[in-house]
Amino acid sequence: MPRAIDLLRAGMIACAPALFLSACAEPLTRSDALWPHSGDAVAANRIAHTIDPWPRASADTAFPTNGARVAESIVRYKTSKAPEAIAPPVLVTR
Numbered sequence: 001m002p003r004a005i006d007l008l009r010a011g012m013i014a015c016a017p018a019l020f021l022s023a024c025a026e027p028l029t030r031s032d033a034l035w036p037h038s039g040d041a042v043a044a045n046r047i048a049h050t051i052d053p054w055p056r057a058s059a060d061t062a063f064p065t066n067g068a069r070v071a072e073s074i075v076r077y078k079t080s081k082a083p084e085a086i087a088p089p090v091l092v093t094r
Contacts, residue, residue, distance in 0.1 A: 047053075076083065
């Protein structure tokens with residue numbers, strides 16, 4: 001006849017997977033809403049009726065760059081040619 005401690009241990013072993021798997025359940029699955037984002041109608045309408053969501057500064061495309069230098073670096077990248085090495089200046093001290 002099994003002892004009470006053996007029955008308790010068997011019950012704990014049987015309930016352990018259910019306990020561990022309950023942590024994997026998403027809390028949204030237990031809500032009364034039809035959709036997880038239900039109740040955000042005001043926010044959804046604001047986004048839907050926004051004319052231009054980008055900031056005004058994003059329209060500025062005048063970047064302070066040197067186009068010739070960038071084009072030369074792209075050609076070097078595509079041809080896998082490194083630029084010629086420049087010798088460092090030699091300093092003579094006495």
